[in-house]
Amino acid sequence: MTLLLDSIEAVAEAVREGPRVLPVGAGTKPALSSPPAGDVVALDVSGLRGIVEYDPAELTFTALAGTPVAEIEGALAQHGQHLPFDPPLRAAGATLGGVVASGTSGPGAFRHGGVRDFVIGVRFVEGTGRLVTGGGKVVKNAAGFDLPKLMVGSMGRLGVLVQLSFKVFPRPRATTTLAFELGSLEAALETVARLGHGPLELDALDLEPPGRVVVRLGGDPGALGARAERLAGLVGAAGPERLDGDRDAATWQAATELAWVPDGCRVVRAGLTPRSVPALDAALRAAGARTRYSLGANAAWIAWPDDPPLARLDAALAGLGLAGMVLTGPPDRQLLGAPRGGAFAARIRGALDPDARFPEA
C-alpha cells in the first residue's frame, strides 16, 4: 500500500497514526524505498516538491525533500552554480531527499566532498510523528547536535525527510576529461595514489578496472590546456584520450546515471580504502560482477549479477572490514559487510524511533 502525501502535516499524521511506514520519493533506489514487509506502508513524498528559498549570492538553497535533483540543478545552473558532488541518478528522477537518505555521492565528490559535506540543514518527522529541525541555513553552524549529517545515509529509517538546506559552489567555468589506459589494476591504483597527492586539484578521479583511469579537471578556461598537459606528464602513460565538450559531459553523465550497469544486476555502493581494492576486485571478478571505482578508489559502484547470491558479496565485504549499501532490487537487504555504529547506533535509533515505526535496515 502507498499513501500519497502532499503536506508536512500529512506526513506527520501518517507517521503518528498509520501502521509502520517507509518514505519513497522517485523510487530510483528501490532496495531502500520499497516496503520490505507486508505491514509496512510506503509514504510517497514526491508531492512535497519545490524550491523554498534560493539566493544565488548566498550560495545556499532550501527545498522540499521530494524535489527532483534535476530541477534544483537546473535552477543552480542559471546562476553558474551547482552541487559539486554529482548527485547520482538525477536524470532518472532522483529526489533531494533520496540522495540524502541514501547518502550517495557521484564522482565530483572527489574534490570538495560528498552529500554529507554540503547538507547544512534538515527538517524531518521522527518516529513519534513530531516535525524537528536540525542545522540551519548558513554555511557554518555549530549549534546543537549535527542532525543533518545523521540523516545522510539514514535510508528513510530514522525519520521522514521533508525539507533540506544545502550550500552550493560555483560551477567550474570549463571542464575537460583525460582517460588513461594503464594496463593493470596495480598500475592504475598506483596512478590514482600518485594523482591524489597533488599538486593538481582534480574534480574527479575514477578507475574502470582493470586499468583505465578517468580524470576530470575543472576551472579557469584559460588555464585548462596547460593543466591537462601537466596531468598527462604526471601520469606518463602514452596518448591519453582527451574528452572535451559533449564527450566530457557524456562521460560523467554515464557514470552518474550508472548507464554501464547491465540489466538484471543489483547496484551496491561500497566504501573502501585504496588498499582494500585488489582483494575486493578479485572477489568481484570471480563472481562476474562489474565495478567502477570512484573518489580515488574510496568508493565502489558494484553491479552484482543475479547469481551468485548477494550473500557472497556480503561475506567478501565483511572479510575486508568494509560496508556496502544495496540500492536496487528487492528490499531484502540494505546494508552489507561490516557497517559500523554498534551500541551508539542502536541507542540513537531507539531515541528517534522509540515505537519502531520505521523498518530496520
Add this chain to the structure above:
Amino acid sequence: MPRADTEQREPPAGSAVGALRSLGLGPRLLTSPAALTAFGSDALTAFHQRPEAVVLAETEQEVIDTVRLCHREGIPFVARGSGTSLSGGSVPVAGGIVIALNRLDRVLALDPDARTAVLQPGIINLDVSRAAAPHGLAYAPDPSSQSVCSLGGNVAFNSGGAHCLKHGMTSNHVLGVKAVLPDGEVVHLGSDSVEPIGPDWMGLFCGSEGLFGIALQITVRLIGVAESTRTALAVYETLESAGEAVARIVGAGMLPVAMEIMDALAIEAAEASVKPGYPKGAALLIVELEGEREEVGADAARLDELLRASGATQITSTEDPDERALIWQGRKSAFSAVGWLAPDYIVQDGVVPRTRLSEALARIGRMSAEAGIRVANVFHAGDGNLHPLILFDGSEDGAVVRAEELAADILRLCVELGGSITGEHGVAVEKRAFLSLMFSDDDLALMRRLRHAVDPAALANPGKMLEPAPAPA
C-alpha cells in the same frame, strides 16, 4: 569574575577520589587543591569549577577504565585536552572529575597513499600537519589556537578555522572515531574510507560537545599541500565596504581558501602584540587563494580587479611564505592581542548569511556606540562567521553584565538575520540559554532524548549545550 556553573549537583555519595584510587594511577591522579584549580577553567575564564580529581590518562585503557568507574559510581566527568574552549566546553561540574587526555598524543598510523592518519585525541592540531608534511600532506582545519588545541577537542566541538571557507570544518575531515560511550562501552563510528555507508553516526558524534562520550582514536583525511598560495591584503575606509567586497567575491563565483576581515581596533591590537605590519585603515580584508599555480595565477588577476572595483584604497599581495606566516600570526593572535586594549573581553561567535554581513556589521557598530562599549571585529568573512570582541574592565561596577547584555543582543541579531549563535566555538555553557532562539521545544526535546539514550545518567560533560530539562508543569 569566576562563578559556578548554574547546573548545581550534589557531590555523589561516597568519595570520588577514594573510588579513583582503585585505578592505581599513583601520581597521575591529581587531588591537591592547588593542582585541581588549574583544571577549573578553560579559555572562557568567566566560568570556574574546581573538579574533585584529575586523571592524567596515558593509555586508552585508562580512559576506558576511568569512564567505567565513573559510570559505576555515578561520578560526572569531562574530558579535557588543552583546555582552549571559548564556550566553557571543558569546565568541570561540581562533584565531578576531569579526564586529561594530553598524554595520549601519538600518531598511531599515517597512510600517505590513502591520505589518512589515525591519531590519539590529545595530539595538538598543528602536530598532525607536522607529521603529514614530509609526505606533502596537511590536516586542513586550522582553528586560531591550532598550535595548542588538541584534536579530541576539535572533534567534540567540530572546530573551524580561517581556511574552512574552502576546506570545511573538522567534521568534514574526520572519517572515523573509536569512542568510549558514557557507560564504558567502546564503539567504532565511521570508517577508514572517505565514503561513509549507512547513517552517519560519526557525523552525529562529531560536534556533540562531549555529551556522547570520549574519542579514543580519530581517523582523519589529509589533503595535499597546495603548490601555490597567494595572500592579498586590501584596505577599506569602512567595515561595511569590506563586507561588501566579500559578497562581491563570493558572487563572482570565486572560491578563495580564506577571507578574513579585521577592523581598526583589531588591527591596533595585532600591531601592539605580534606586529604583522598590516597597512593602516578602518578595515582590512585578507583574501587567500591556493591551488595549482595556473589556477591561482588566473584567479589572482580576477581578484585584484574585484578588490579595486570594490573601493579598496590600498591592495598588496604576497606569495612569500614568511610574509604569509606573519599575516596569519597577526590574524590568529587577534583574540589574545585585544588583551592589550582592555583588561577583559568576551569573544562572540555568531554567524549571519554572508549577503547580510554589511548590515550586521553596521548594526553591531550602532549597538556598540549606544551601549558605550568598545567592540573589536575580527572574523571569517567568507562564511559570515563574526567574532566581535566585546572589551570591558571587569573591575568596574556592572561592566560584566553590560558586556554580556551586548553579547546576547549580538547573538539575537545573528538569529534574526537568519544565522546561528555559533559557527565554530560551540554552545557549551556560554550559549546554552540561546539555543532556544534557533530551535523549537520539539527540536530541543529530541536532542535531550538523544543525549538521554546514550547517557541516561547524564555523566558525560553534564550541563553543556542542553539546559536541564524544564520541570514538568
